[in-house]
Amino acid sequence: MAFTLLKPSGIDLSQTFAFTGSVTGAGGGKLLQIQSVNFTSGVTSVTSDSFTATEVTDQITPSATNSKILVIFNVSLSQYEGSGSGCKYEAGIYRQINGGGYSRFYAGSGNSYGGIGQNDTWTSLSTSVPTTMTFLDTTHNTTNAIDYKLYLSLVTASGQGDNVNTGASDQERSVTLMEIGA
Numbered sequence: 343m344a345f346t347l348l349k350p351s352g353i354d355l356s357q358t359f360a361f362t363g364s365v366t367g368a369g370g371g372k373l374l375q376i377q378s379v380n381f382t383s384g385v386t387s388v389t390s391d392s393f394t395a396t397e398v399t400d401q402i403t404p405s406a407t408n409s410k411i412l413v414i415f416n417v418s419l420s421q422y423e424g425s426g427s428g429c430k431y432e433a434g435i436y437r438q439i440n441g442g443g444y445s446r447f448y449a450g451s452g453n454s455y456g457g458i459g460q461n462d463t464w465t466s467l468s469t470s471v472p473t474t475m476t477f478l479d480t481t482h483n484t485t486n487a488i489d490y491k492l493y494l495s496l497v498t499a500s501g502q503g504d505n506v507n508t509g510a511s512d513q514e515r516s517v518t519l520m521e522i523g524a
Contacts, residue, residue, distance in 0.1 A: 371523030374409060377402045381508075381515040388494045389505045393434055393446070396508050398492035400517035404485055411479040412520040413448070413490050418509045420470045430497040431506035435475060440486035446493070448477045470509065490517065 379400045386396035398417060413435065421431060437447035482488055494506050508515055 371409070374405055374521040374523050375402070376521075377519040379517050382513075386494070386508050387505045388431075388496065391496045393432070393436075393493040393495045395436070395444070396492045396494055398508055398515050398517060399489060400519055401487050401489045402519040402521060403487045404482060404521050406523065407483050407485055408524040410522045410524070411482060411488065412518075412522060413475075413477055413479055414518040414520075415473075415475045415490075415492055415516075416518075417474075417492065417515045418470055418472045418513050419494070419506055420509050420513075421506045432495045432497055433473060433475065434493045434495075435477070436491050436493050437479070437482075438489040438491070439482065439484050440488075444489070444491060444493075447479070447490075449475060470513075490519065492517075 377400055381398060384397040386394070386398075388394045388396075398415065402411060404411065415435060417433075419431060419433070433449060434446050435448040436444040438444045479488075492508070494508070496506055
C-alpha cells in the first residue's frame with residue numbers, strides 16, 4: 343500500500359510514504375490512510391484576542407463514516423510584546439466538513455497554550471514556543487472531505503502580546519492526519 347501526499351493549493355510537495363502491512367495491537371482498527379503536509383512559508387500574524395485562521399491546514403477524505411481521524415498539529419509559535427507584562431496566546435483547531443464552514447472543534451476559549459508572564463513591565467519581549475496539539479476525531483460521521491485548520495488569538499487585547507504568529511518563514515509547521523478503521 344502506498345500513500346501519496348495530496349498537494350494543497352500553493353504548497354510544493356514531492357514526498358511519497360510507503361506503508362506495507364497493518365497496525366496491530368493498537369486497540370482498534372487498521373491504519374487506513376495518512377495525509378501530511380509541511381509549511382515553510384506564508385506566515386500568519388494575529389494581533390487581536392479573536393480567533394483568526396492561519397495558513398496551517400490540511401484535508402482528509404475518510405473512507406468510512408465510523409472511522410477515527412488522529413489529528414496532529416506541530417508548530418513553533420512566536421510572539422512579540424513591546425511594553426506589556428507578558429506574551430500569552432490561545433490556539434484552537436477548527437474543522438470544516440464538505441466546505442460547510444469552519445467551527446471550533448478542539449481547544450476552546452480559555453486554553454492558554456504558551457507564553458511568558460511577568461509581574462513587572464519591560465521594554466520588549468519576544469518568544470518562540472513549540473506547540474503540539476494532538477486529538478482523536480471520533481465524531482465526523484462522513485465520507486466527505488474534512489479540513490482541519492489552526493486558529494490563533496492573543497489571550498487579552500493588550501498587554502499580553504502585540505502579536506502571535508505561526509513562526510518565522512523558515513520554521514517548519516506540519517499537520518498529520520491519520521484515518522483509523524473502526
